[in-house]
Amino acid sequence: MSLANFLVMRHELLLTAAALLVLMGEIFGDPLKKRSVNLLTVVLFSAVTIIGFLPSPPGSLFGGMYIATEMRLLMKNILNIGALLVIIQSVSWLSKDENSGKISEYYILLISTLIGMNFMISAGHFLMFYLGLELATIPAAALAAYDRYSNKSAEAGIKLILLSAFSSGILLYGLTMVYGTTGTLYFDEISDLLVNGNLQVLGFIFFFAGMAFKISIVPFHLWAADVYEGAPVNITSYLSVISKGAALFIFVIVLFSIFPVIIESWQKTIYVTAVLTMTIGNLFAIRQQNLKRFLAFSSISQAGYILLGIIGGNQLGMASVVYYLVVYIFSNLAAFGVVAAISNVKGKESIEEYNGLYQTNPGLSLVMLLALFSLAGIPPFAGFFGKFFLFTAAAQKGFYLLVLIALLNTIISLYYYLLVVKAMFINKSEAPIEKFRSDFPTRFALGICVAGIVITGFASIIFEVIKDMSYGI
Amino acid sequence: MTINQVMFVLFSVMIIVFSVLTVTSRRILRAAVYLLFVLVSTAGLYFMLNFQFLAAVQLTLYAGGIVVLIIFSILLTSHISQKFEPVGWKKSLFSALAAMAGAIITIITILDFKFSATAEAAREIDMRLIGKSLLSVEYDGYVLPFEVISILLIAAMVAAIVIAKKGGPKKTETQTL
């Protein structure tokens, strides 16, 4: 394998290497110094992330089974950053006694899901796509069930694994139809051979349902809330941000590069589901008391907004989706980071328990405030820019009514985000969460998130770079 | 009626009957055995379609591996003699409606479609070709998926272990890997 090939595939290779190194460390390392695995992983992963940004030529390997374009490399890099943040945020949680026995397993699983996502993004063939998808899901189920002593965690695990198996079965059935009508599973060939027939549309919808499950689009979203609530906070943030982001990336790639022929069909599909997703997600979020569940529904509705970027099928939409995901990663990870920090130290996860938080923990409250405002799309935070571009992309194709629905939904979402803000800043509490100082990794990760929330919007260069890359998928 | 047709009818009837039995049987172990029958019948279909290798894989991996795994887990978690309560009529009715609606629409759509075969010559599939393709990095070569599924299997192993493993500081001596 030449250096050029290595560079093209460096994300997957490096991640695999990192996973193996951690595995080696687990096997051969000093059993008493298990916590040093944390440091090892963070260092390794940072290296991977940085190397990921090295410039490299786009290319196609394995006879077209593996494709790397600038856009896809960028997507991987974005995921790497997000995963790195999750890893850093996990450190303090993993350092707790009940988890110290299986730290490296956690990392191995997390990295393997990331490998799966990377392969999925670089897929040039549906087989690679499928394998990546499964690789991204199966270990994730184990991660969701990571907390062995929690009923909820186990429940989350079983719900995730069974439903994802179910959904990938349906997705596969749809793929067989695509295969049967085109005779190939290579992406670049399918798009030439596909015609707008009923069976293709049917196949597409089965495929869509499977993808929608991963992205948690209504009505395929019902697992998300339970799994997010049950899983440990860091896993939840990983699932709701990185997994979902990766699924969205590949979704965009597949829609734009494979199914342009049936664009009318998938536009209608997305229209319907986007409206449902935003609305249902928001309506459920209103009533939530558990912050994890709350953020789960919030991220469901966020997925609805992202669909607005996809629906136009235009380059601007592509760019806006990727850009929004960058924003979304920072914002949601900041929110989850705060929830995790408090949950790990105080074990409190409900909104009521956050009453008066600002009085005791102003720093965390402010981070949460920024994160929520960014998610709600309030300027000058990045979420505003992200949403604006998504809506612009949809409006460019004339979907004004959809944009209006989305905008009205942002009001509902603002309402429940403000409920949390209200709890932290306005409500008084007899027994607020006591003042505490979170450890360095948490603060570091939150710092990066805040910087991301603030800078990503103003620095137009980020959007422009994404926009420039979104020519070729 | 050719032998092929007879075989097909036989296998398909077996598949359908045992599939239905698998999902309706009220004794769990019987359901597992019915599943085994379905898988074996399917392997028969694969033979009919000239995919001997895959039929073999089906028999060993599926019938031999997964079903055994399932049966073990049944033994771990259930009493053999236990009989399920019947499914609530509402649940089964709606599920059946959904499934039947889906099936009807799918079948109609399939029958509606004019499939067109490729004009290229068929390739004779033998084990060597499969092996070659599996290790090929060229077009229609599957070495990359092969590598990925190996990662997947390792990850699945680790995953299973994580779930089974007890955490906590005291358990550090029980190295499982």
Next chain:
Amino acid sequence: MNFNYTLWILAVPFLMFILLGLAGHKLKPGLSGLLGTGGLAVITVLSYITAYLYFFRTGATEGVYTKISAFNYTWLQLTDKLHIDIGVLLDPISVMMLVVITTVSLMVHIYSLGYMKGERGFERFFAFLSLFSFSMLGLVVATNIFQMYIFWELVGISSYILIGFYYEKPSAVRASKKAFIVTRFADLGFLIGILILSFNTRTFDFITLTDPAGPAITQTGGAAFLGLSVITWSMILVYMGGVGKSAMFPFHIWLPDAMEGPTPVSALIHAATMVVAGVYLVARMFPIYFFAAPAALEVVAYIGAFSSLFAAVIACTQTDIKRVLAYSTMSQIGYMMLALGVSGYGGHDGLGFMASMFHLSTHAMFKALLFLCAGAIIHAVHSNFMTDMGGLRRYLPVTHLTFLIACLTIAGIPPMSGFFSKDEILVAAFHHSWFLFGVEYAVAGLTAFYMFRLYFSIFWGNETHYHHTPHEAPATMTIPLIILAAGSAFAGFIPFSRLITSDGVPFETEIEWAVAIPSVLIGLAGIAVAFLMYSRRSGIPDRLAAKFKYAYKWSYNKFYIDEIYLFITRGIIFRYISQPVAWFDRHIVDGTMNSIAAVTQYISFRIRRFQSGQLQKYAFVFVSGAVLLIVLLVYLWNQ
């Protein structure tokens, strides 16, 4: 001739207001009073100089008094053609008004130095008087209708502040509020009138507007509404402002209540100057009324006539001396309005116009005098009610004398000035309409009656027991009385028709004996009746009151106009408009917004069972969703 200095006539009182308003409480009260009075003295002198220069030096070109725009500054440019200017327009009536206002105002200032001595807020009082003088002078010298409106509002607010000067007294507060709101309502008509007028004529400027060849008069076209032309309507609306300010029926209700203010204020604002602004307004726009809106002029005449009669009737039964004077004011202003209404244009035809202005000046003198006298009496007796008075002529000799002169003047007894001015009015009415003449003739009698009713009950009649002996007011108060009495007595000999006419061309008048003699006779008759009834405490008034029980009661209660207003404001506007609006806002408009939120919450509650926690239900929704999408896209929405 350069009249630029007339700017100072406006500037001095304004500056004085600013000075006293901002720094007054830091000065000694006496100093503030002197400053205010001194400032006013300066502008009085300036006004007299102006009058002298205008009438006798430069004003008349070829025997006609022209309008001189002494000063004009564009204050606000509205459209290309419409702009609000602030300036000074000198013509006979404005110059006359300058003289009248400054004279009366100066007298009131001097009087107040004594009357208000020791009151809390002495400096504030003088500040407000300065503000009023400024506003009133600005009003009369207005070069355009909008300037007039501006100062019109300013006199309104000065009046509001001064009526409510004793702001701790609830009745004063109520009265001031009422005065402002009633006049404000009338001013709404004024404003709308201005809007319509300016829309049709594209100008605010008086010189252009009143030019008989100008747009207002020549372009009388425009859509008709209820049979009257647009200009007529606009002039009626403008007149509505005048009705309000001049307390004509039906907007007169504020004036009696306004007597809650300090008496000098009543003298200055609610007798001599501000209340005649309506008359001045009509006089100012007279050519338009006459040429373009004769119907509006009829309205002026009839409202004037009715008001004068109405007020005179009420005045006969009131017991509060200031209220009697207030109704008398209303009645006299009715005269002036009537005179304008019956007037023609140009030369002798414009007799009514001249008479109106004449009566305006004489009325200013004698009514101010009456009020100031009343002030002196109240000062001495500490009561407003004539039932508490009687036989005061011995204690208050100067007041008594001056009051008598004033009463004779208002009753139109020669050679007092009131005789001349009222006579001209009756003559003008006589030539216009028998009916109106008849009304005014009756009013003349009533006037004499109620004034002498007042006079006799205060100064004659049975002596009431006083808590402490009433004593004559100090010189600061009596000197103005004497000066004004002199003015009232002799102003009638001013040859008014040579100075002030409807078109600026002087003419000669003579007393028409056919009218004068009966009018004097009825005046004397009124006095005689009053003498019989009130010179001694006799039972006649009570017997009459008992005999005409309902008439008396209606008159005493001012024909229940106040109650009607109260019903409209409280009962209709408050209860049937405002409260429903507030309710509607809270419950319907706001309720809609809230119910949107509530419905959202409710839906959110209802749909929660989709998230049942049951894995298989999730899968069911999943499958159904997929199947529905297929049905939708493949079979329904595909065409």
Next chain:
Amino acid sequence: MNTGIPLQYFLILAAIMFFVGIYGFLTRRNLITILMSVELILNSVNINFLAFNRYLFPHKMEGLFFSLFVIGVAAAEAAVAIAIIINIYRRFATINVEDVNEMKY
């Protein structure tokens, strides 16, 4: 080869099997039987792939390989799922799916 059996027969067979699997997934109470229903679904997918490969596109082996990998993935999935099911059994003392609903609404 296979003369007399149209492609559609295989497809219909697979479709029936697929939806029987779905029906099973929706109705079975026991988590393990639900897993078995998933296996049915995957099997039907394999039949489809192989039938298409054989009938329409015999010049390549995509269907074959896809089925192969699906079987592999199914095994991995089953392994993890069973591990979790056993964990569920330990925590809830049942593997009845209807009892595993601590989280809802």
Next chain:
Amino acid sequence: MDILTLFIVIPVLTITGLVLVRDIRQVRIVAAAGMGLQLILSAVLVYLYLSVRHSGNTDEMLFVRDLVWFKSLNIHYAVGADGISVAMIALTSLVVFAGIFASWEVDFLPKEFFISLILLATGVFGFFISIDLFTMFLFYELAVIPMYLLIGIWGSGPKEYSAMKLTLMLMGASALLLLGILGIYFNSAPDGGQLTFNIIEISRTTIPMSAQYLFFPLTFIGFGVLGALFPFHTWSPDGHSSAPTAVSMLHAGVLMKLGGYGAFRVAIFLMPEAAKELSWIFIILTSISVIYGAFGAIVQKDLKYINAYSSVSHCGLVLFAILMMNRTAMNGAIIQMISHGLMTALFFALIGMLYGRTHTRMINEMGGLMKVIPFLSVCYVLAGLASLGLPGLSGFVAEVTIFVGAFQHPDLFHRILTIVATTSIVITAVYILRVIAILLLGPVTNEHYNHFADAKWFEKVSAVTLISFVALIGLAPYWLSSMIGTSLQPVLEKIIAINPF
């Protein structure tokens, strides 16, 4: 750096300073210094503007700075000012400056309070200087959001409800607005060419009528909600009554003006054709606002509610005048915005000061305050007089300009509605005098009142600043009117092009 950008930089620096300082005294000083500097800067801006114009520069916008921000969407950071924005900026500086002093004694989380307040101001300043729709919208939302915290944390009464309602309704408005802006953007180059957010560039083209019919109402209602357009005004009474003093001041004084300004600058300027066709609907609505708000104010008992309804009425007049679409009426609308901004800020400042002493805002629980706190009472009377349109104070200038302008409309329907709107001056007088009579005049109703201290120095600074400008505009309106008038030229040219009358 150009002078307009300084208007954003200074608040941001002030916020930074506030973050750094520790104790409450420093917080106050930094806030006051920053906003004082801002006030001076706006004076400089007015001077510069007038001198540049005087030297014959007739560009539509002066001090233009145009930096490409998001190149691919042609989003720019574009600022510029004409007479209208200069006037609005000056107004904002004044109100913010007065607001700082009015909230001098905030003691609960003062630092956060001033930071939020100045953040709000930043949004407003940014809005007024923007000539790019995107930045304009950005600043608009930036101005709305701190309101939630300001009302929610430092407010009184049902503050959480009010804050939520206000925020959601205004964000709802911004949703319509965003749709409108996007619609304008995608129709900004009907003949092909580069799409743009730049207002000036868009104004040179004609947006297709079909698009205008759709996006004019959206934009107008979007801004109209902020301008308290009936029936979308209900956030205003609750919001104002719950907000702390300075926030009410800023909100009624400045933030509501964003509505009028935006409706003028975006809805009418860019889509005059649709505005002309559809204006009758909105003119009816605004006429209702004017009368309805005034009637609503009559029966209220809470001082802030009275003022809030009064604001509905006055701001309704702004939108009403804008829709008349002629120079004079629009000029009046702008003056009315400034005038109302100043006097309503004054009102709220005074209400806050009264509340600080009496601890109630119910008028029937107070009485006779004139005797005990004459300074504040006189200020209140002045504010009231300005509100009821007394000549010599700013309200008169604005209303007269509006009425005269609106009455120049060639259409009888519009003129009749003008007359309807005119009646508000009487109703205004009724409720203003009612309040003054009950609240200030009459005998002192409560013995405790005799111990009240009159205004403290910072209260005086706050009130006198505002009053002096109310009087300045009222006495010498010409310069302001002409400054605004010349800036209306571009709009009028567009209007005249479609409607020569």
